[in-house]
Amino acid sequence: MGNVLVWAVWVVAAFGCLGSGIAVISFSNPFFSALALIGNLASLAVLYLLLAAEFVTAAQVLVYAGAVMVMFLFVIAYVGGRADPPFERGPSWQAIAAVVAAGAILVDIVIAIGLTTGGRLEDEAAVEEPFGGPAEVGRVFLTDHLLAFEITSIVLLVAAVGGVILGSERTRKAE
Amino acid sequence: MKGPDVSWYVTLSAFLFAVGALGVLLRRNPLIVLLSLEIMLNSANLALIGFARQLGDTSGQVFALAVMAVAASEVVVGLGLIVALNRGRIALDVDRLNTLRG
Numbered sequence: 001m002g003n004v005l006v007w008a009v010w011v012v013a014a015f016g017c018l019g020s021g022i023a024v025i026s027f028s029n030p031f032f033s034a035l036a037l038i039g040n041l042a043s044l045a046v047l048y049l050l051l052a053a054e055f056v057t058a059a060q061v062l063v064y065a066g067a068v069m070v071m072f073l074f075v076i077a078y079v080g081g082r083a084d085p086p087f088e089r090g091p092s093w094q095a096i097a098a099v100v101a102a103g104a105i106l107v108d109i110v111i112a113i114g115l116t117t118g119g120r121l122e123d124e125a126a127v128e129e130p131f132g133g134p135a136e137v138g139r140v141f142l143t144d145h146l147l148a149f150e151i152t153s154i155v156l157l158v159a160a161v162g163g164v165i166l167g168s169e170r171t172r173k174a175e
Numbered sequence: 176m177k178g179p180d181v182s183w184y185v186t187l188s189a190f191l192f193a194v195g196a197l198g199v200l201l202r203r204n205p206l207i208v209l210l211s212l213e214i215m216l217n218s219a220n221l222a223l224i225g226f227a228r229q230l231g232d233t234s235g236q237v238f239a240l241a242v243m244a245v246a247a248s249e250v251v252v253g254l255g256l257i258v259a260l261n262r263g264r265i266a267l268d269v270d271r272l273n274t275l276r277g
C-alpha cells in the first residue's frame with residue numbers, strides 16, 4: 001500500500017516535472033515560462049523528498065523556487081516580457097536541427113547510462129535516519145568537502161560583485 | 176512491489192536534460208535560454224541525488240548543493256548581462272547579438 005502511494009507520487013511529480021519543463025520552452029511570454037519553471041522546481045523538490053534528500057529539498061524550495069525565481073520575475077518585469085513565439089516562422093532549418101540535436105543528446109545519455117550502470121540500479125543501499133538531513137549534509141560538507149564549501153563562497157561573492165558591476169548605471173556613463 | 180528504483184529517476188533526468196537542451200537551442204529570447212539552462216542544471220541535480228540514494232552516500236547531495244550555488248551565480252551574471260543589454264537598447268535576441276562575430 002505504501003509503495004503504491006510512492007509510485008503515485010512519483011508519477012504525478014515526474015509528469016508535472018516534464019510537463020512544466022516543456023511548458024517553459026513553449027510559452028511565448030517569458031513571464032509564463034518563469035512561472036512554469038517554478039512548478040518544475042517544486043515537482044523536482046517532491047522527487048528529492050522521495051530520494052530521502054530532505055535538506056536539498058528545503059534548499060531547493062528556499063533558494064531556487066524562492067530567491068532565484070523572484071529575481072528572474074523581477075528582471076522579466078523590468079525588461080518587459082517581449083513575446084517570442086517558438087514556431088512563429090514555421091519549421092525553419094534551425095528549429096529542425098535543434099530538435100534533432102536534443103534528441104541525439106537524449107539517446108546519447110540513455111545509451112551511456114544504460115551501458116555503464118546496466119541493470120545495477122535495482123538494489124539501492126539501505127539508509128539510516130540521518131541520511132540527507134541537515135546534520136549529515138553539514139558534517140560531510142565541513143569534513144570531506146571543506147575546500148568545495150569555501151570555493152563556493154568565493155564563487156558566490158564574485159558573482160555578486162559581477163552582478164552589481166554589470167547592473168549599475170555608473171559603469172555605462174563612464175564609457 | 177516496491178517504489179520506483181533509481182533508474183526511473185535517472186531516465187527522468189535524461190529526458191529533462193533533453194528538454195532543457197532543446198530550449199537552449201530553439202529559443203531566441205535570452206531570458207528563456209537562461210530558464211532552459213536552469214532545467215538542465217536541475218536535471219543533473221536529480222541524477223546526482225538519485226545516485227547518492229543508490230550508493231547511500233551523502234556526497235552526491237553535497238555536489239547538488241554546490242551545483243545550486245553555481246546556478247545561482249550563473250543566474251546573477253546572466254540577468255546582469257540582460258539588464259545591461261536592455262539598458263544599451265540592444266534587442267533581446269540571441270541571433271542578433273553578433274557584435275563580436277569576426
